[in-house]
Structures are given as C-alpha cells and as structure tokens.
Amino acid sequence: MKGRTFALFVAPSLAMMLIFIALPLASVFWQSFHETRAVVTRTEVESCTPGFLAPTCTRETRTVPRIGADGRPVTETVFVGLDVYRRVLQTDAVAKALGAGGGGLSAILGIDFWKALRFTLTFTLITLPLVIGLGLLIALAVNNLVKALRGPAIFITLLPFIITPVIGALSIRWLFLGDGILTRAIEWVLARDISMFAQGWTIEIMMLIYKVWHVAPFAFVVFYAALQTVDQDTLESAIVDGASRLERLRYVVIPHLMPLIVFVALIHLMDSYRVFDEIVGFSAQAHVLSLQYLTYSFLTPDETGNRAVARAAASSMLTMIGIVILLVPLLMRTWRTHRSARRG
Amino acid sequence: MATTRTLAHPLWLKLTSNGFLMLWLVAAIFPLLWITLMSFRAPVDALSAHPLDVIFGKTTFDHYKAVWVTHGFWRNFLNSLMITAGVVTISLTVGTLAGYALARANSNLAFWLLIMALVFRALPHSVLVTGYLPPFLNSRELLAPLWESGLTGWLFRLFSDMPPTLYGQPWAIILVLVAINQPFTIWMMRSFFMNIPTELDEAARVDGCTHFGAFWRVIMPVMWPGVITTGLFSFLLAYNDYLVTALLLDAQSQTMVPAISQFLNRDTRASDQIEAIAAAVSITAPLFLLVMVFQRQIVSGLTAGAVKG
Numbered sequence: 076m077k078g079r080t081f082a083l084f085v086a087p088s089l090a091m092m093l094i095f096i097a098l099p100l101a102s103v104f105w106q107s108f109h110e111t112r113a114v115v116t117r118t119e120v121e122s123c124t125p126g127f128l129a130p131t132c133t134r135e136t137r138t139v140p141r142i143g144a145d146g147r148p149v150t151e152t153v154f155v156g157l158d159v160y161r162r163v164l165q166t167d168a169v170a171k172a173l174g175a176g177g178g179g180l181s182a183i184l185g186i187d188f189w190k191a192l193r194f195t196l197t198f199t200l201i202t203l204p205l206v207i208g209l210g211l212l213i214a215l216a217v218n219n220l221v222k223a224l225r226g227p228a229i230f231i232t233l234l235p236f237i238i239t240p241v242i243g244a245l246s247i248r249w250l251f252l253g254d255g256i257l258t259r260a261i262e263w264v265l266a267r268d269i270s271m272f273a274q275g276w277t278i279e280i281m282m283l284i285y286k287v288w289h290v291a292p293f294a295f296v297v298f299y300a301a302l303q304t305v306d307q308d309t310l311e312s313a314i315v316d317g318a319s320r321l322e323r324l325r326y327v328v329i330p331h332l333m334p335l336i337v338f339v340a341l342i343h344l345m346d347s348y349r350v351f352d353e354i355v356g357f358s359a360q361a362h363v364l365s366l367q368y369l370t371y372s373f374l375t376p377d378e379t380g381n382r383a384v385a386r387a388a389a390s391s392m393l394t395m396i397g398i399v400i401l402l403v404p405l406l407m408r409t410w411r412t413h414r415s416a417r418r419g
Numbered sequence: 420m421a422t423t424r425t426l427a428h429p430l431w432l433k434l435t436s437n438g439f440l441m442l443w444l445v446a447a448i449f450p451l452l453w454i455t456l457m458s459f460r461a462p463v464d465a466l467s468a469h470p471l472d473v474i475f476g477k478t479t480f481d482h483y484k485a486v487w488v489t490h491g492f493w494r495n496f497l498n499s500l501m502i503t504a505g506v507v508t509i510s511l512t513v514g515t516l517a518g519y520a521l522a523r524a525n526s527n528l529a530f531w532l533l534i535m536a537l538v539f540r541a542l543p544h545s546v547l548v549t550g551y552l553p554p555f556l557n558s559r560e561l562l563a564p565l566w567e568s569g570l571t572g573w574l575f576r577l578f579s580d581m582p583p584t585l586y587g588q589p590w591a592i593i594l595v596l597v598a599i600n601q602p603f604t605i606w607m608m609r610s611f612f613m614n615i616p617t618e619l620d621e622a623a624r625v626d627g628c629t630h631f632g633a634f635w636r637v638i639m640p641v642m643w644p645g646v647i648t649t650g651l652f653s654f655l656l657a658y659n660d661y662l663v664t665a666l667l668l669d670a671q672s673q674t675m676v677p678a679i680s681q682f683l684n685r686d687t688r689a690s691d692q693i694e695a696i697a698a699a700v701s702i703t704a705p706l707f708l709l710v711m712v713f714q715r716q717i718v719s720g721l722t723a724g725a726v727k728g
Contacts, residue, residue: 080520080630081520081523081524081526081528081529084516084517084519084520084630084634085516085517085520085521085532087512087513087516087517088513088514088516088517088601088605089517089532091513091594091597091598091601092535092536092539092598092601092602094598095547095551095594095595095597095598095599096539096542096547096598096599096601098550099546099547099549099550099551100542100546100547100550101550102550102553102554103546103549103550106549106550106553209443212439213440213443215436216436216437216439216440216443217440219428219432219433219436219437220436220437220440226714228440228444229714229718230710230711230714231444231447231448232443232444232447233710233714233717234447234448234451234707234710235447235451237655237706237709237710238451238703238706239658239659239676239702239703239706240659240661241659241661241676241679242676242679242699242702242703243450245454245679245683245695245699246450246451246453246454246699247450249450249453249454249457249696250450250453254466254467256453256470256473259470288446288447292447296717296718299718300718320432345540345541348541348543349543349544349545351543351544351545351661351662352661352662355661355680358683366543366545367543367544367545367662370543370545370546370548370549371545371548371662371666374545374548374549374552374666375666382552384549384552384553387545387549387552388549391543391545391546391549391550392546394543394545394546395542395543395546398541398542398543399538399541402537402538402541406534406537406538409534409537410534413530
C-alpha cells in the first residue's frame with residue numbers, strides 16, 4: 076500500500092485520536108503546573124467604633140476579590156511549578172509520618188493519594204492471576220461438555236461480562252446489603268452477626284470477588300476460542316508418547332494458549348488499573364479509594380460549585396505515570412519482536 | 420475411532436469438570452436472577468429476611484412504573500440509545516478504514532501508530548476527562564475566533580449562530596467516546612483484516628478496482644463477523660460508561676447508567692431501594708437481548724480473528 080493511500084485510510088481515525096486523546100493529554104500536562112485563582116487585592120481598611128474621648132480604630136489588611144467589568148471575579152492563571160503535585164501527594168504529611176513517632180507506613184496509607192495507590196495496585200495484582208486461572212478452568216470445562224449443552228453454558232457464562240460494571244457491582248452489593256441473602260447465608264454458617272459494609276477489608280474482598288466474576292468470562296471466551304484451534308496431531312503424538320492428561324495440558328495446550336494469556340493479562344492490567352465503577356457500585360468511597368476515583372472526586376463540583384481542576388490534572392498525570400511503568404516491560408518486548416521480525 | 424476413545428475422559432474427570440461448571444454457572448447467573456426477582460416484589464417481600472418470600476411473593480410492576488414514568492427514566496433511555504448508536508456507527512466506519520490500512524501496510528510508521536494506540540488504550544479515562552472538562556465548559560469563548568474570522572465563519576455559522584457549549588452536548592460525548600474507543604477498534608479490526616489473504620485485494624486491483632473499491636466491494640463482504648464482534652465491544656463501552664457521561668453531561672442529557680445514582684442516593688424509603696433495583700434490571704435487559712442474538716458471533720468472531728493477533 077502506497078504512502079498516500081495509507082494516509083487517506085488512516086487519517087480520520089488518527090485525527091480523532093489526536094484531537095480527543097493527544098490534545099487533552101497535553102492540556103492536562105499543562106494544567107498540572109498551573110493554577111487558576113481569583114485575583115485579590117490587599118486593601119488596608121480602617122474601621123472605627125465610637126468610644127469615649129476618641130473612637131477606637133483598628134487597621135487591618137483584607138483580601139478582596141477584584142470584580143471585573145462583567146460583574147464576575149477576575150481570575151488569573153499562574154505557573155506554580157510542582158506545588159499542586161506536592162498537595163496531591165501531601166509530601167508534608169508523608170514526611171511527618173516517616174519522622175519519629177509519625178505512624179510510619181500505616182499513617183501514609185491513610186492519606187488519600189497513597190491510599191488510592193495502594194488499593195489500585197493490590198486490586199490489579201490480586202485479580203490478575205485469579206481471572207486467568209478461573210477463565211482457563213471454565214474454558215476447559217466447557218470444552219469437555221457435550222456439544223449440545225455448550226451453547227447455553229456459553230450464554231450464561233457471558234452474562235457477567237456484558238453487564239454494565241456499575242450494575243454488576245450493585246447486584247452483588249444487594250445480595251449482601253442489610254439482610255441480603257448472602258449475608259444471611261454467611262451468618263448461618265458462622266453462627267454470628269456480620270456486617271459486610273462496616274469495614275474496609277470486607278468491602279475490598281467483595282470488590283475482588285466482583286471483579287473476578289466480571290472479567291473471568293472475557294478470559295474464558297478468548298481461551299475457549301483458542302482451544303478450538305489446538306493442533307490435534309500434536310495432541311495425538313503426545314498420547315502416543317505416553318503423555319498423561321496433565322502433561323498434555325502443560326506441554327501442548329498451555330504453550331498454544333500462551334500468546335492469549337499474555338493478551339488477556341495485558342487487557343486486564345489496563346482495565347483493572349482503572350478501577351472506578353466498582354467503587355461507585357459498592358458506594359465504597361468512605362472506605363476505599365482508587366486513583367481514578369480520586370481524580371473523579373477532584374473533578375466533581377463541591378458545595379460552592381468549584382472543581383479542583385489543577386489537583387485533578389496532577390493526580391491524572393501521576394495515574395498515567397503508574398500505568399506507563401506497568402506497561403514498559405511489555406512495550407519493550409513488542410519492540411524487540413517487531414525489530415527482529417523486520418530483520419527477517 | 421481410536422483417537423476419540425483415547426481422548427475420551429474418565430468418569431471422575433467428567434464429574435469434577437461438570438460439577439465445577441455447574442457451580443460457576445450458578446454463580447454467574449444467580450446475582451442477576453435474584454435482583455430481577457426482587458424488582459418484581461413489594462418492599463416487604465423483597466427485603467424480607469426469608470428467601471422464600473422473595474421467590475414466592477406477590478408480583479408487582481409498581482417499581483418499574485415509578486422508574487420509567489414518574490422519574491422519567493425513558494428520557495435517559497433515549498439518550499443512551501442515541502449515544503450508543505452514534506458511537507457504534509462512527510467508531511466502526513473510522514476504525515475499519517484505519518484497521519484495513521494498518522493490516523496492509525508493513526512500515527515503521529504503521530508500527531508506531533499501533534504502539535501509540537496501545538498506550539492510548541491504557542490511559543485511564545479520568546485522565547482524558549480532566550483534559551476535556553475545562554475546554555468543554557468554556558468552549559463558547561474558545562471557539563469564538565472560528566465563528567468570527569472571515570475565512571471559516573460562514574461555514575460554522577451554517578450550523579449555529581453561536582459557538583456551542585460542548586458540556587452537556589450528546590454529539591460531543593459521542594465523539595469523545597469514539598476517540599476513547601478508537602485504539603481498541605483499530606487493533607481488533609487490524610487483526611481481522613490480517614486473516615484475509617492479500618491475494619484477494621490484488622485480484623480485485625488487477626481487475627481494475629481502486630484501493631477503496633477493492634476494500635469496499637471485495638474485502639468488506641467477507642468482513643462482517645469481524646465488524647459485528649468489534650461493534651459489540653464498541654456498544655458495551657458506550658452503553659456501560661459511567662465516568663465520562665457522569666462528568667460531561669448535564670441532567671437533561673444524562674444516560675441511563677449515571678442516572679441510576681439518583682435512585683441510590685435517595686434510599687430513605689424501602690421502595691426507593693427496590694426502584695433502584697428495577698432501574699438496574701431495566702439497564703441490563705437490552706444487554707441480555709444483545710448476547711442472546713449475537714452469542715454465536717462473539718465466539719466465532721474471536722475464533723476467526725481477534726485472538727490470533
């Protein structure tokens with residue numbers, strides 16, 4: 076394909092990505108170093124109260140927002156360097172926590188950003204192996220099923236995957252909420268009263284269960300599709316060579332699936348790093364924070380209608396740095412394969 | 420056949436495999452089944468401590484009526500419908516063209532485009548929304564020069580007299596979601612096109628087709644499974660989105676998923692909670708139909724293309 080035709084075919088897609096992804100990215104980068112504040116003037120005001128002999132006068136300097144011609148406060152945008160980052164990371168509080176008697180790590184994990192980072196990372200790394208393992212098991216089990224029942228089994232398995240994440244989280248939450256059926260089941264097993272929403276760790280466990288329930292079907296579809304293309308000749312020769320069932324799985328099937336396991340891991344890494352809908356669905360923001368939720372809460376207008384855009388920008392940039400670090404090993408690998416492929 | 424016998428599974432394996440699968444299937448469908456049941460019950464039965472009350476309680480449609488009629492959920496439904504349809508159409512059109520070109524080009528440029536798309540795919544959406552929000556709120560002032568300049572003004576004034584405020588505009592959200600979706604779409608489309616032999620294009624070109632002609636008359640007709648699978652993923656992204664729509668749309672143009680939070684934040688009465696459940700089931704129903712219709716395409720589509728890339 077010639078350069079010109081290639082350009083014509085790619086142009087619309089590229090234009091959309093540049094305008095709506097690259098440009099906002101650049102603007103977020105810029106915003107994270109700037110802050111918009113109301114312009115204030117310091118005026119010295121003398122206020123006097125009538126008194127005996129002479130009025131008592133006090134002088135004080137007040138800051139008054141300057142009002143522009145259109146009746147709205149005048150704002151200015153100034154470069155503040157790393158100030159906003161410092162406020163998001165709360166470096167002072169971290170330094171204090173690390174100092175003598177500051178509370179150490181547990182105190183740091185109480186600070187919003189670090190709390191969000193801790194949760195996002197553990198959430199991503201714990202769900203990853205569980206999703207791949209469960210997806211693989213379901214794929215093998217469906218593959219063993221008699222042909223007639225496979226259709227319905229696939230249909231039911233796909234349901235948790237296509238359901239809206241917020242709704243999926245809500246539906247799990249409702250099973251536990253108050254006297255929900257699963258809470259009662261656990262109470263019956265443990266023979267004691269429990270409340271699943273009173274503390275952070277039970278909510279986190281429910282979110283982990285929800286995420287695995289939601290994503291395992293995706294891993295299943297991909298693995299199941301690939302199981303259909305396992306080379307039967309290799310399998311048969313493995314049998315002739317006396318390989319046991321487990322060995323066939325280990326040395327024939329898993330290597331065949333390997334590129335797809337990497338693919339699913341990659342997609343899951345990206346998606347679970349974005350954990351957000353789960354927090355909305357479980358109404359967990361009082362106990363659990365994620366990086367995306369932190370940015371979201373900065374962007375939501377507060378009581379006075381202000382959005383903390385600068386802080387949102389700084390926390391966005393930090394979120395982005397995190398995902399890039401997670402992806403670097405993978406990108407390096409792709410680059411190496413591409414280069415060796417081109418060399419022939 | 421001998422091979423089928425040696426490949427056949429011993430009984431214990433069959434039992435464990437099927438038992439495990441049964442367990443999973445119950446876990447997969449139970450939450451959805453249960454909330455669907457709850458949504459049809461009066462609050463007394465739905466929130467009762469006895470499961471049997473939920474199963475055999477009296478059926479009522481009151482909550483659905485309250486959600487759709489009293490709280491005007493139909494408006495959110497129409498918004499969702501419009502945004503999803505827009506995203507799927509534009510996303511597929513733009514993505515198919517790019518995916519085709521990327522599959523047929525073997526240049527360094529194409530490789531870097533794909534890597535860039537991969538990085539874009541990884542961006543958390545909150546990062547992008549932070550970038551959109553300030554310009555969307557002030558777009559009237561930002562876009563004013565385009566409307567006032569002699570060069571472009573006449574063109575833009577054909578559409579509206581004043582530059583629009585993008586915040587709360589459904590079509591602006593459609594463009595945003597298409598862009599967010601583009602990286603995944605072009606990767607997926609590319610891997611589908613990779614499976615279609617180049618000889619097919621070449622034959623068409625020899626017969627005198629242009630590049631676009633070959634693409635449109637010869638390649639597209641064999642591409643439908645890929646288009647449907649990719650379209651489904653676009654549909655899910657647009658329909659299920661919470662973050663982008665919650666922050667960039669106002670109350671009138673709100674879609675269904677963010678709109679459900681109005682029911683959640685207000686659960687003071689018992690019936691409010693069941694109304695939230697009814698709204699949740701309403702959102703899920705179209706997705707349910709979608710899987711029912713396209714299940715075969717999802718699996719065969721993935722077998723055919725995407726998973727090999």
